[in-house]
Amino acid sequence: MLAAENVHTLVPTRPQADLFRLAALHRYHILDTPACEDFSFLTELATKVCEVPYAFISLVDADRVWIKSCSGMQMGELPRGESYCSLAVLGDAATEIPDLTQDYRTAGMALTVNAPHMRMYSSVALKSSDGHAIGTLCVLDTQPGRLSDDKRAMLVKLARQVMALIELRANERTLEATVRELEMLATTDELTGLHNRRSLLQRVKFEVARARRFRSPLSAVMIDLDHFKKINDEYGHAVGDQVLAAVGRLVRENVRVIDVPSRYGGEELCVLLPNTPVEGACKFAESLRLKIEALVHPLGVRQLHVTASLGVGSFNHMEIDDVESLFKQADAALYRAKHGGRNRVACGSD
Numbered sequence: 001m002l003a004a005e006n007v008h009t010l011v012p013t014r015p016q017a018d019l020f021r022l023a024a025l026h027r028y029h030i031l032d033t034p035a036c037e038d039f040s041f042l043t044e045l046a047t048k049v050c051e052v053p054y055a056f057i058s059l060v061d062a063d064r065v066w067i068k069s070c071s072g073m074q075m076g077e078l079p080r081g082e083s084y085c086s087l088a089v090l091g092d093a094a095t096e097i098p099d100l101t102q103d104y105r106t107a108g109m110a111l112t113v114n115a116p117h118m119r120m121y122s123s124v125a126l127k128s129s130d131g132h133a134i135g136t137l138c139v140l141d142t143q144p145g146r147l148s149d150d151k152r153a154m155l156v157k158l159a160r161q162v163m164a165l166i167e168l169r170a171n172e173r174t175l176e177a178t179v180r181e182l183e184m185l186a187t188t189d190e191l192t193g194l195h196n197r198r199s200l201l202q203r204v205k206f207e208v209a210r211a212r213r214f215r216s217p218l219s220a221v222m223i224d225l226d227h228f229k230k231i232n233d234e235y236g237h238a239v240g241d242q243v244l245a246a247v248g249r250l251v252r253e254n255v256r257v258i259d260v261p262s263r264y265g266g267e268e269l270c271v272l273l274p275n276t277p278v279e280g281a282c283k284f285a286e287s288l289r290l291k292i293e294a295l296v297h298p299l300g301v302r303q304l305h306v307t308a309s310l311g312v313g314s315f316n317h318m319e320i321d322d323v324e325s326l327f328k329q330a331d332a333a334l335y336r337a338k339h340g341g342r343n344r345v346a347c348g349s350d
């Protein structure tokens, strides 16, 4: 058990160490997270086990002490200079102040001076996996005194549970971020940043079903760069890649959130336009054609221009149509655009 004399001063004596400590705390991304029953349960348990009216799970930030959970009273955060826990994270693993009114560092603190007039403070540091005290599990009483060895031992065990829960939440968060990133990688074409073919084929099935269900039109625009082979042959594959990436970016920047811009394969792109009839899709295709034509691709001191042929396929809910026929229609229109002289849009089955 530790006496009040063992508690360190309120101001970090080793600011560098406090920076490492803060870095450790922020890695857990726990500050300002919503209340959670699992943490509340542990503070409630701490009050029962230690037979005191108050328990806090406190995290000591740069200028404040943020309370993740408290039992016995409502508290969101305290200025660092007004919190007993600020003392606790600066020193030993455990801190006990038997009479807060008798300690010059805590006698003037708001919780000592004002209601509920705290007298006893006992805490166990919450240690990060790399050994930094990021906060405490503490219990408080309005009576002076000390925890028995048994109660303190239980508080140590409970603090371990609190830290295990903090680690678990952080790991869950990392896992969710990893899953999101993997999903993104699995559905995105690396070169263009567009949906890849697999993602397009998944989305088109969904959009066809939705178009049927809600009786809404659905269009697909196929985009094929003209004479792209020549660009590769004349300037090299890397330049070809650069052109494709720029066109991909242009397409991404010119679609609505609900549209599905994708790389169909090679130098052929496809944009799925939910809730868009053939007229709207043709307008969109024409404006995209003009933008692709106007795009300037820097090539050293020279500039490169490319054009594209576009084919529009559409169906509305009246037609009992499917995915293949939507793409077939768009492909056939693209074929007509190519054979009609390139750098043009062909629509539907006209």
Ligand SMILES: Nc1nc2c(ncn2[C@@H]2O[C@H](COP(=O)(O)OP(=O)(O)OP(=O)(O)O)[C@@H](O)[C@H]2O)c(=O)[nH]1
Pocket (backbone or CB within 6 Å): 191, 224, 225, 226, 227, 228, 229, 230, 232, 236, 237, 238, 239, 240, 241, 244, 265, 266, 267, 338, 342
């Ligand atoms: N740089 C680069 N080239 C690609 C990529 N995917 C496909 N290509 C090239 O795109 C070219 C397509 O050639 P073609 O199918 O003959 O078509 P085109 O030269 O664009 O002629 P038209 O479509 O008839 O106007 C081929 O040379 C492919 O190798 C890619 O990811 N990067």
